[in-house]
Amino acid sequence: MKTLGNILWHFPFFGFISAIFAFLFGTILTLTVVAAPIGLGLIQYSKFLFWPFGNAMVSKADLNIEQNKYWAIYSKIVMILYFPLGLICTICGVIQVACLFCSIIGIPSAIVVAKSLGTYLNPVNKKCVPAAVADELEKRDAQKKVDQYLN
Numbered sequence: 001m002k003t004l005g006n007i008l009w010h011f012p013f014f015g016f017i018s019a020i021f022a023f024l025f026g027t028i029l030t031l032t033v034v035a036a037p038i039g040l041g042l043i044q045y046s047k048f049l050f051w052p053f054g055n056a057m058v059s060k061a062d063l064n065i066e067q068n069k070y071w072a073i074y075s076k077i078v079m080i081l082y083f084p085l086g087l088i089c090t091i092c093g094v095i096q097v098a099c100l101f102c103s104i105i106g107i108p109s110a111i112v113v114a115k116s117l118g119t120y121l122n123p124v125n126k127k128c129v130p131a132a133v134a135d136e137l138e139k140r141d142a143q144k145k146v147d148q149y150l151n
Helices: 002-010 015-031 036-050 069-100 107-121 131-150
Strands: 055-059 126-130
Touching: 002 015, 002 107, 015 036, 036 055, 036 069, 036 107, 036 126, 055 107, 055 131, 069 107, 126 131
Parallel strands: none
Antiparallel strands: 055 126
16 A cells, blocks of 8 residues: 555655755755755655655654764754744645645545644654554654553
8 A cells, every 4th residue: 555655745745846946956055064954855855756655754852863962952053043944834734635645546646745834843863763663663752641641
């Protein structure tokens, strides 16, 4: 089913073009150095767009990836500055999801865009991982909540 979803994403809806543009824009932002956190997030997002039904975008904090504290502070500053543009992108994404759900063939693309809304809002410190990893992270988070509730 994942393969069929990816085929529908790429060929009737040209998802590979979105992935290429996200990669190129992310590369340009990374080369400017000032917007490198956003650029690196967009490069990870382009990886997601090449295979959206087998991957997920998760925060690096959820993966317990250690970062340089200065890079983390700089990333937060860039994230705050990016927020207005990210909000506009997210609103456009919500409108796009609503329009794609109007046709049956558009539903797979609507699912991809809906999964991307969090990355539109904040691409900083995101990583593309297999869907199984994202599911395991959710299970561990749910187990922590259950343990907290029972104790």
